[in-house]
Every structure is written in C-alpha cells, then in structure tokens.
Amino acid sequence: MAETLTAEQILDAAQDVLRRFGPSKATVVDVARALGVSHGSVYRHFPSKAALREAVTRQWLHRSHAPVAKAAGADLPAPERLRNWLATLFDTKRHKVLDDPELFATFTALVVENSTVVADHIADLTGEIARILRDGVAAGEFAPIEDVDRTARAVFDATARFHDPAYSGDWTRDGIDQAFDAVCVLILTSLTAQPGREVVQPH
Amino acid sequence: MAETLTAEQILDAAQDVLRRFGPSKATVVDVARALGVSHGSVYRHFPSKAALREAVTRQWLHRSHAPVAKAAGADLPAPERLRNWLATLFDTKRHKVLDDPELFATFTALVVENSTVVADHIADLTGEIARILRDGVAAGEFAPIEDVDRTARAVFDATARFHDPAYSGDWTRDGIDQAFDAVCVLILTSLTAQPGREVVQPH
Numbered sequence: 001m002a003e004t005l006t007a008e009q010i011l012d013a014a015q016d017v018l019r020r021f022g023p024s025k026a027t028v029v030d031v032a033r034a035l036g037v038s039h040g041s042v043y044r045h046f047p048s049k050a051a052l053r054e055a056v057t058r059q060w061l062h063r064s065h066a067p068v069a070k071a072a073g074a075d076l077p078a079p080e081r082l083r084n085w086l087a088t089l090f091d092t093k094r095h096k097v098l099d100d101p102e103l104f105a106t107f108t109a110l111v112v113e114n115s116t117v118v119a120d121h122i123a124d125l126t127g128e129i130a131r132i133l134r135d136g137v138a139a140g141e142f143a144p145i146e147d148v149d150r151t152a153r154a155v156f157d158a159t160a161r162f163h164d165p166a167y168s169g170d171w172t173r174d175g176i177d178q179a180f181d182a183v184c185v186l187i188l189t190s191l192t193a194q195p196g197r198e199v200v201q202p203h
Numbered sequence: 204m205a206e207t208l209t210a211e212q213i214l215d216a217a218q219d220v221l222r223r224f225g226p227s228k229a230t231v232v233d234v235a236r237a238l239g240v241s242h243g244s245v246y247r248h249f250p251s252k253a254a255l256r257e258a259v260t261r262q263w264l265h266r267s268h269a270p271v272a273k274a275a276g277a278d279l280p281a282p283e284r285l286r287n288w289l290a291t292l293f294d295t296k297r298h299k300v301l302d303d304p305e306l307f308a309t310f311t312a313l314v315v316e317n318s319t320v321v322a323d324h325i326a327d328l329t330g331e332i333a334r335i336l337r338d339g340v341a342a343g344e345f346a347p348i349e350d351v352d353r354t355a356r357a358v359f360d361a362t363a364r365f366h367d368p369a370y371s372g373d374w375t376r377d378g379i380d381q382a383f384d385a386v387c388v389l390i391l392t393s394l395t396a397q398p399g400r401e402v403v404q405p406h
Contacts, residue, residue, distance in 0.1 A: 154385035158361035166369040182357035190389045193396030 005037055007045045007055070014056040019102060023109050028052060057110045057117050065124070067092050072128035078136025079188050082155070085132060086184060089125070090162040094171045108165040126152045133191070142191045155187055208240055210248045210258070217259040222305060226312050231255060260313040260320050268327070270295050275331035281339025282395055285358070286387050288335060292328070293365040293383060297374045311368040329355045336394070345394045358390055 013034045017026045028049050032039040046052035071088040074081050097104045111117055130152035136142035145151050161167050162180050170176060216237045220229045231252050235242040249255035274291040277284050300307045314320055333355035339345035348354050364370050365383050373379060 150381070150385045151389065153382060154389045157364045157382055158386050158389060160364050160370075161360050167363075178353070179356060179360055182353050183361050186354065186357045186361060186393045187389060189396050190393035193392050 005035065005041050005045070009035065010042055010045055010052070011056050011059050014052055015060065015103075018056065018106050018110070023053075023106055023113075053110060054114055054117060057107065057114055058120075060107050061111065061117065061121050064092060064096055065121075068125075069128065072131060078132050078139060078141040079192055082129070082132045082136070082191070083184050083188060085128065086155075086159055086162070087180070090159075090171075090180060093163055093165070093168070097165075097168045097171060104165070104168070108168075111165075122156070126156050129155050136191065143193055145191075151191075158187060159183060208238065208244050208248070212238065213245055213248055213255070214259050214262050217255055218263065218306075221259065221309050221313070226256075226309055226316075256313060257317055257320060260310065260317055261323075263310050264314065264320065264324050267295060267299055268324075271328075272331065275334060281335050281342060281344040282391050285332070285335045285339070285394070286391060288331065289358075289362055289365070289387060290383070293362075293374075296366055296368070296371070300368075300371045300374060307368070307371070311371075314368075325359070329359050332358050339394065346396055348394075354394075361390060362386055 010031065014026075014031045017030045017034055020026075021030060028042050028046075029039050031052070032042045035042075042052065046055060068085065068089050071081070071085040074084060076084060111121070126149070130148050133142060133145055133148050133152055133155075137145055137148070156163075159180075161170065162176075162183070213234065217229070217234045220233045220237055223229075224233060231242050231245050231249075234255070235245045238245075245255070249258060271288065271292045274284070274288040277287060279287060314324070329352070333351050336345060336348055336351050336355055336358075340348055340351070362383075364373065365379075365386070
C-alpha cells in the first residue's frame with residue numbers, strides 16, 4: 001500500500017485517528033499503523049506531526065466550508081445573498097456540532113492551536129462577505145460603502161454569536177433563530193440605508 | 204467581631220478568599236477564618252455556600268457595572284449615548300481583565316456556573332440599551348423601531364466580541380479598536396437609517 005499512498009489517504013486516516021484518540025494523544029505512528037504503512041511513508045508526504053495536523057485541519061475546514069462558499073456565489077440580489085450566506089454559515093456550523101460533537105470539539109481544538117489556519121479561514125470568510133458587498137453596491141442594492149473590507153469584517157464580527165465555536169453551546173437554545181434574524185435585520189438595514197441622518201463617527 | 208458582622212464584610216472576605224484559593228477550593232470555613240468568626244456566623248447571613256457564591260458574584264458584577272449604568276443615563280443625544288455606552292462597556296471589561304486577570308478569570312468562572320446571574324445581568328444590559336433606543340426614537344434621533352427589546356438584544360449580540368469574556372484574549376490585539384468602531388458604525392447606521400429601501404425579512 002505504501003507505494004500508492006496518497007496525501008488524501010493519509011489525511012482521511014489522520015482524521016479518523018484524531019477522532020479516536022483525541023488531539024493530544026494522536027501520533028504519526030498511529031496514523032501509519034491505521035494505514036498499514038511505516039511512519040516514514042507518512043513523513044514522505046508530511047515532514048512533521050505539526051505539518052500533518054495543520055493539513056488535516058485545513059482539509060476539514062475546507063470541506064465543511066463548501067456549502068458556504070457556494071452560497072457566496074448564489075444568483076440572488078445582494079441583500080438576500082448576504083442573508084442566505086450568513087444563514088448557511090450558521091446552519092453548517094450548527095449541524096457540524098449536532099451531527100458529531102466529538103469531531104467538532106476535536107477540530108475546534110486543532111483550529112485554535114493553529115493561528116495561521118484561523119487567520120486564513122477568517123480571510124476567506126470576510127472575502128466572501130466583501131464580494132457580496134461589492135456586488136450589492138455595484139447593483140445599487142446596498143448604499144455606497146467607504147471601506148468594504150472593514151465593513152465586511154464588521155459584518156463577520158457582528159454575527160460572531162452565530163458562527164464562532166465559542167458559542168456552540170447556545171446554538172440549540174430556544175430563541176436563537178429569532179436572535180439571528182434580529183441581528184441580520186440590523187445589519188441589512190444598515191447596508192441598505194439611505195444616507196441621510198448623520199452617523200456618529202468614532203472618536 | 205461576630206456581633207457586628209455585616210453581609211458586606213462577608214462578601215469582601217469571600218472575594219478575597221476566592222481570589223486566593225480559586226473558585227473550586229474556596230470554602231465557607233475559609234471565609235469565616237479570614238474574618239476570625241465561626242462558620243455559623245457566615246451561615247447566619249448566607250444559608251449555603253451556593254448562596255454566598257451567588258451573592259459575591261452579583262456584588263462583583265454590580266460594582267464593575269457602575270460606570271456602564273452611568274453611561275446609560277448620560278446627557279447626550281441617543282446615537283452618541285449608545286456609542287458611548289458600548290465603548291464604556293468594552294473599556295470597563297477590558298480594564299478588569301488587564302488590571303487583575305486572575306480575579307477576572309475567577310469571577311468569569313463563577314458567573315458562568317450561575318445561569319440566573321448571567322440572565323439577570325444580560326437583562327440589565329439589554330434594558331439599558333432599550334432605554335437608549337426608546338429615548339432616541341422619541342427624540343427622532345433614531346428611526347422608528349418595531350420591537351425595541353428585540354433590537355436591543357440584537358445590538359447586544361452584535362457587539363459580543365467586545366464584551367463577552369469568551370473574547371477577552373482578543374481585547375489587547377492590534378486593530379481591536381478599529382474593529383469595534385466598524386461594528387458601531389454598522390449598528391448606528393442601521394438605527395439612524397431613513398426607511399427607504401426594502402429590508403430582507405427573515406423567512
């Protein structure tokens with residue numbers, strides 16, 4: 001098997017091992033054993049345990065993000081598209097927690113330990129928001145935005161309660177969907193606002 | 204001393220004991236010993252360890268909330284008042300973490316273990332936001348709001364990154380003040396918006 005061993009196979013086995021042993025105990029030797037290969041075969045693809053952990057974390061994030069990325073490109077007016085994107089992000093994360101809480105906890109721990117992965121993931125997400133904002137402004141569906149990237153980050157931050165794993169304990173509570181709707185209305189009212197009254201500027 | 208022992212003195216001693224021993228180890232006997240009284244004297248004021256822990260947690264929250272409550276009643280137009288209230292909440296919490304991280308961690312743990320205290324505290328905070336919103340609508344400084352309490356909660360949720368202790372690790376990062384400003388602008392633009400364009404309603 002070692003001869004045809006692919007990075008993909010290693011990542012799948014590593015995910016399995018992480019789920020079984022937990023992120024603090026899983027080793028490269030465990031992954032190699034699960035595949036029936038020597039640990040040298042694993043190291044040929046991933047030069048260190050840290051590199052393997054990072055790769056498996058990125059793969060997990062990438063896979064679970066697929067429906068959200070799709071929502072970013074949906075053929076909808078920008079306000080609906082943003083709302084749908086935020087709802088898809090929330091639903092996807094919520095399902096990940098409910099469907100397999102252990103795996104979610106494992107990967108949340110892995111993500112948190114790797115700040116580059118976190119930063120790249122947030123950059124992807126805010127990039128998708130920025131794209132929707134730009135399209136909306138261009139189509140006249142959103143009011144002009146002075147700094148799109150900054151506003152995209154503000155939208156991301158303002159919805160943290162509905163996508164940050166730190167809040168996953170709240171996601172099954174009564175009223176969480178109403179709370180999500182209220183924040184969406186607040187944000188969309190802001191983005192679609194007619195400029196008119198003066199907004200308090202930061203000091 | 205036992206004869207003139209007040210609830211206030213017990214709460215101060217309990218805070219001290221909690222700080223020294225940590226929330227999992229501190230006992231009523233430790234508090235009594237620190238005051239030079241019998242544990243019976245403490246129980247005369249607080250019928251159980253849980254009652255004492257709850258009372259000391261409420262006192263800590265109440266004291267640290269004083270500047271925020273003051274900002275809620277400041278003599279300012281509602282948009283500035285809301286912005287100032289949010290900034291005061293953020294600053295107060297940030298100072299608590301930086302000035303005495305151990306005490307902050309201790310009380311965060313105590314607060315989290317007591318869901319009634321959390322619920323009451325959140326009700327106080329969203330109540331202060333609702334009061335500012337109502338004043339602003341009455342003065343024509345905010346656009347009409349369909350459900351003030353719901354919107355107040357949305358403002359609270361949308362700023363979670365800047366007051367929820369789960370994020371305290373972020374509060375000294377570069378760019379956090381800009382991020383806070385951006386979320387404030389997003390919220391205030393929404394509240395001061397001229398109704399005009401249609402907002403996407405929740406499904």
